Amino acid sequence: MASDPVAVVGADADRLADDIDSYTGVEVSAGAAAADADVVLASGVSALVDLVRAGTDATVLPVDAGAGVRSVPSAAADEAIADVVTGEYETATRPVLSVSVDGADPVRSLFDVTLVTTEPARISEYSVTAGPTRVAELRADGIVVATAAGSHEYAEAAGGPVLDPETDAVAVTPIAPFVTGAKRWVVPHDDVTLSVERDEGGVSLLVDGRSAGAVPHDTAVRIARTDALKLAVVEASRSFY
Numbered sequence: 001m002a003s004d005p006v007a008v009v010g011a012d013a014d015r016l017a018d019d020i021d022s023y024t025g026v027e028v029s030a031g032a033a034a035a036d037a038d039v040v041l042a043s044g045v046s047a048l049v050d051l052v053r054a055g056t057d058a059t060v061l062p063v064d065a066g067a068g069v070r071s072v073p074s075a076a077a078d079e080a081i082a083d084v085v086t087g088e089y090e091t092a093t094r095p096v097l098s099v100s101v102d103g104a105d106p107v108r109s110l111f112d113v114t115l116v117t118t119e120p121a122r123i124s125e126y127s128v129t130a131g132p133t134r135v136a137e138l139r140a141d142g143i144v145v146a147t148a149a150g151s152h153e154y155a156e157a158a159g160g161p162v163l164d165p166e167t168d169a170v171a172v173t174p175i176a177p178f179v180t181g182a183k184r185w186v187v188p189h190d191d192v193t194l195s196v197e198r199d200e201g202g203v204s205l206l207v208d209g210r211s212a213g214a215v216p217h218d219t220a221v222r223i224a225r226t227d228a229l230k231l232a233v234v235e236a237s238r239s240f241y
Contacts, residue, residue: 005029006085007037010047010063016077023078026085034058039084039232041077049208052096052110052229059084059091061232067240068111068149068165069094069231076236083234090233094149094165095189098226099207102219106226111150111208113223115194115215116142116175118202125198128172130187135172137197138182142175145192145223154209160184165240170223192223 007029008017017030020041034040034051040058042048048065051058061084062071070092072080083089099113100106117124126143128135146155148163151171156162160173161184170192172185196203196217205212205221215221 005037006039006041006081007031007034007058008041008043009034009051010041010043012043012074013047016041016043016063016074019078020081024082024085028081039081041081043074043077045209049110049210052208053108055108056229059230059232061234066149066152067238068147068152069229070233070237070240072234072236072238080232080234080236083236084232088234092165092231092233093228094231095147095168095225096227096229097147097170097189098222098224099205099212100222101205101212101215107207107212108226109207109223110147110229111153112144112146112155112206113194113221114142114144114154114175114206115196115203115221116206118204118214122201123178124196124201124203126174127193127195127197128185128187129193129195130185131191135185135187136183138174139178139198140174140176140182142203143194144173144175145194146171146173147189150208161186162241168225189223189225194221194223195219 013030017028065071097109098106148165151163
């Protein structure tokens, strides 16, 4: 393992690379060199999302990227990468989703997919389909579909469940629904479709918190598992729960 290339991307990558080099004695690259690395330390959520969108095949050690991906705190980054370099780690996987609007080129998602009214406090009507089954049609400010990795984040704040990482499913949660006692759903992640049934204001698509443009009325947003992200889990990794 010690001969495998190691890279660092994200927040403060150059400093982290220098610190890890000094701590482990292993030469560590920063930035663009991650494309050729077998192991990548991703510092921060944004760096992790970038790797997922690029379709990385590397084993990724997330740092300060949340419990959903068993990330380690930045203060433990040196010890964590040393564990990886010496083979003192386990691997875990998290599903990666493909998100496509009306057949356009897909965007890869690790955490969540959200449809939300562009103007605050405006309600639209959404439908949710899982495979051939119409699951729901509801009025709300928006709707979020979260993987297990993302179920700790915005989806949980909206009232959704935290999914066990071994669950082959996504959690579908309405945002500020127009009715009390609104349901939440856990459905297989193989084939989920969201659609704007009635547009009372602009509706935006967010993929892992990043804008992916507007979604017009009666346009399908198709979500399906495409592959998985490999994670390095070390002693300093956070518990999923």
